[in-house]
Amino acid sequence: MARRKKIYEGKAKTLYEGPEPGTIIQYFKDDATAFNAEKKAVIEGKGVLNNMLSEYFMTGLNTIGVPTHFIKRLNMREQLVRAVEIIPLEVIVRNYAAGTMAKRLGIEEGTQLPRPIVEYCLKDDKLGDPLVTEEHIAAFGWASQQDMDDILSLALRVNDFMAGVMYGVGIKLIDFKIEIGRVYDGDFQRLIVADEISPDSCRLWDIASGRKLDKDVFRRDLGSLTDAYTEVATRLGVMPKGSTPMARPKLIN
Known part of the structure; x- marks a missing residue:
């Protein structure tokens, strides 16, 4: 073979x-x-x-x-x-304050946000995947305004699906990260969800106990991942x- x-x-x-x-x-x-x-x-x-x-x-x-x-x-x-063709952005949807957002804004971890907040980070490990705005994205040509509208729509639809599925099994969807890719059909382009969706890319807390069921277990030495x-x-x-x-x-x- x-x-x-x-x-x-x-x-x-x-x-x-x-x-x-x-x-x-x-x-x-x-x-x-x-x-x-x-x-x-x-x-x-x-x-x-x-x-x-x-x-x-x-x-x-x-x-x-x-x-x-x-x-x-x-x-x-x-x-x-x-x-x-991966768009060089990490798309993060947050339902509750946790991780870097809680530290950055001084919000107690676990605080429910007024509405889902979508953030963008530049995919660059050497730079530490820095937080960027839509102004940065447009100025440097990483994605068009139409792309950003489509990315936002996809991210919120994923959030609705994931939050509902997790709630049904007693798990709170704190936040998650996805990547978006371009596919082409001739001259026509569309955007799709790519990479993976797993506990590596989500924060998942047990609703009853608050126990973490995601990669924070590894980050914070909380037990067996x-x-x-x-x-x-x-x-x-x-x-x-x-x-x-x-x-x-x-x-x-």
Whole structure:
């Protein structure tokens, strides 16, 4: 079997050429990073959980008419997705104050915001993904005004879907981050949700206890990240109760 060509390797995923033009295979790693990769670890089974949870959320979005790059899950760690031109922005939707927003504005963490607030960060690890405004985005040509209108609409629709799904299983959607990609059909362009949606890219708190079920468990040394992600997957029915994610396969020379 021919070895697949690697296109890109990030902190949590590796991308390979897909079997057909316009497709990519997205591989979910067990690597965990925080504070712009200053804190690192390998957590067995994390990639499996994120793969399955991202499939769940992306499939749900596709079903309600929110377009995503997701095509299908291939196995425990890989997805087949559409190739897209990623807009160099992280789109963050906040329902409650937490993380950098709480620190930046001096708001008590967990405070419900008057309405969902959408923020944008430039995707640049070397710069620490700095917060940018729509003025910056327009001035530097990262996205047009029409793009920004479409991005805002997509982000709020994702928020409505995610918040409802999570509330139904006793989880509060504090905030989340998505990426948006461009796809082309001749001269026609449209924007779709890309990358992943998982506890790596969301803040999820148990409604009853306030217990964190997201990557803050790793950031703040609050316990087992695998247990937290498994709890989310179990509540959503992605994994049966009592099951454990498959560990990283071992290579044999």
